[in-house]
Amino acid sequence: MADGSATLKTATGAGGVAAERLRSFIERVERLEEEKAAIAGDIKEVYAEAKGEGYDTKILRQVIRLRKMDRAERQEQEALLELYLSALGEA
Amino acid sequence: MADGSATLKTATGAGGVAAERLRSFIERVERLEEEKAAIAGDIKEVYAEAKGEGYDTKILRQVIRLRKMDRAERQEQEALLELYLSALGEA
Amino acid sequence: MADGSATLKTATGAGGVAAERLRSFIERVERLEEEKAAIAGDIKEVYAEAKGEGYDTKILRQVIRLRKMDRAERQEQEALLELYLSALGEA
Amino acid sequence: MADGSATLKTATGAGGVAAERLRSFIERVERLEEEKAAIAGDIKEVYAEAKGEGYDTKILRQVIRLRKMDRAERQEQEALLELYLSALGEA
DNA sequence: CGGCGCTACGTCCGTC
DNA sequence: GACGGACGTAGCGCCG
Numbered sequence: 001m002a003d004g005s006a007t008l009k010t011a012t013g014a015g016g017v018a019a020e021r022l023r024s025f026i027e028r029v030e031r032l033e034e035e036k037a038a039i040a041g042d043i044k045e046v047y048a049e050a051k052g053e054g055y056d057t058k059i060l061r062q063v064i065r066l067r068k069m070d071r072a073e074r075q076e077q078e079a080l081l082e083l084y085l086s087a088l089g090e091a
Numbered sequence: 092m093a094d095g096s097a098t099l100k101t102a103t104g105a106g107g108v109a110a111e112r113l114r115s116f117i118e119r120v121e122r123l124e125e126e127k128a129a130i131a132g133d134i135k136e137v138y139a140e141a142k143g144e145g146y147d148t149k150i151l152r153q154v155i156r157l158r159k160m161d162r163a164e165r166q167e168q169e170a171l172l173e174l175y176l177s178a179l180g181e182a
Numbered sequence: 183m184a185d186g187s188a189t190l191k192t193a194t195g196a197g198g199v200a201a202e203r204l205r206s207f208i209e210r211v212e213r214l215e216e217e218k219a220a221i222a223g224d225i226k227e228v229y230a231e232a233k234g235e236g237y238d239t240k241i242l243r244q245v246i247r248l249r250k251m252d253r254a255e256r257q258e259q260e261a262l263l264e265l266y267l268s269a270l271g272e273a
Numbered sequence: 274m275a276d277g278s279a280t281l282k283t284a285t286g287a288g289g290v291a292a293e294r295l296r297s298f299i300e301r302v303e304r305l306e307e308e309k310a311a312i313a314g315d316i317k318e319v320y321a322e323a324k325g326e327g328y329d330t331k332i333l334r335q336v337i338r339l340r341k342m343d344r345a346e347r348q349e350q351e352a353l354l355e356l357y358l359s360a361l362g363e364a
Numbered sequence: 365c366g367g368c369g370c371t372a373c374g375t376c377c378g379t380c
Numbered sequence: 381g382a383c384g385g386a387c388g389t390a391g392c393g394c395c396g
Contacts, residue, residue, distance in 0.1 A: 021144065025146065029134055029155055030155060030158070030159075032134045035130050036127055036131060039126050043123045046119050046120050050116045060117065060120070061390085063117060064117060064120055064121060064124075067117070147269055148377085149265065149377090149378085150265050150266065152377095152387090153261065153265060156258065156387090157258050157259065160255050160258065161255070163251070164248070167247065171241070171248060174238070174240065174244060175241065178241060203326065204328065207322070207323045208333065211316055211319050211320070214312055214319065215337075218313060218316070221305055221308050221309040222309060225305045226394090228305065229395095232298040235294065237298065240395090240396085242299065245299060246302055249299075249303070250303075250306075313371090334373090366395105367394105367395090367396085368393105368394090368395085368396100369392105371390105371391090371392080371393095372389105372392090373388105373390080373391090374388095375387085375388085375389095376385105376386085377385090377386080378384095379382100379385095380381100380382090
């Protein structure tokens with residue numbers, strides 16, 4: 001049982017504790033994916049509601065995408081700023 | 092011009108109430124998308140944790156995908172059954 | 183500038199050979215897309231023919247989808263088995 | 274068996290000829306979908322080849338999409354022209 | 365015209 | 381660290 005294989009053995013071991021642990025991971029992921037799907041459903045509902053009031057969902061999606069890009073850019077710039085500041089701190 | 096255009100007017104009206112409503116929809120969607128992204132992050136963390144304990148995330152993902160397919164297929168079969176039944180109901 | 187940029191230059195070069203090559207790619211894709219569209223048309227025809235003989239195309243489609251899922255799932259399970267085996271091989 | 278149901282009966286009849294016919298439709302569609310998938314694969318290959326020579330596939334796709342739209346517009350205009358011509362013929 | 369299924373894009377993971 | 385491949389998701393088109 002040199003090394004390397006020890007972890008794998010634990011992970012793939014057929015019986016006992018590892019199987020429980022494995023099951024736990026799988027169920028946690030599945031639970032989270034359910035939640036994610038639920039949120040996605042909520043988003044659809046919002047769009048449906050907006051559409052019901054005469055808004056063009058296609059445009060709405062575009063607007064949201066643009067705002068998201070703006071935010072991403074802003075974050076990038078802030079990250080760059082931090083980088084500069086830390087570089088100056090080191091200088 | 093009594094109604095018909097009313098909805099459109101409300102939706103596309105440049106000023107006042109409609110703008111508020113529009114803003115509301117957009118912010119609701121954006122909020123939900125943040126939540127969704129957060130969940131996605133949680134999922135990533137679970138995989139990372141599992142990986143840290145020696146589990147092969149590739150296998151994990153495939154297991155989860157398979158279980159999901161099972162579920163989907165079961166639903167499809169039930170839907171198919173219903174279709175058959177309703178088709179027979181028309182006979 | 184020996185190479186490195188050579189590929190890019192070839193690809194984006196405005197004149198001469200590259201334009202010919204570009205044209206070739208585009209026409210090949212367009213030709214293939216035409217063929218694909220033709221096949222799609224054939225499929226539509228089959229459904230139309232079946233419908234003409236009293237078959238419910240909605241059910242037909244669902245049956246076909248289900249069979250496809252069966253096939254996909256079988257492949258996935260085989261892939262999963264292989265993964266397990268290769269993982270064990272490493273142990 | 275007044276009416277309406279006769280066709281359906283033929284289509285959904287459990288035994289004999291109808292089952293064969295049904296099988297035929299399904300297999301024809303499945304065969305065609307395989308062909309369609311094969312073509313799609315060919316298209317992917319062309320894009321891969323182009324990418325390998327330094328072309329930006331995203332741009333390529335845009336070009337193809339635009340050309341397709343142009344063709345559609347042209348056809349529409351030709352259809353309109355025909356309409357006018359036939360209208361004049363009737364006049 | 366609305367809903368559903370399919371295709372295509374963007375994103376993420378694993379590899380070199 | 382970058383590239384390529386795979387998956388999930390979002391937009392588009394067809395069917396009902």
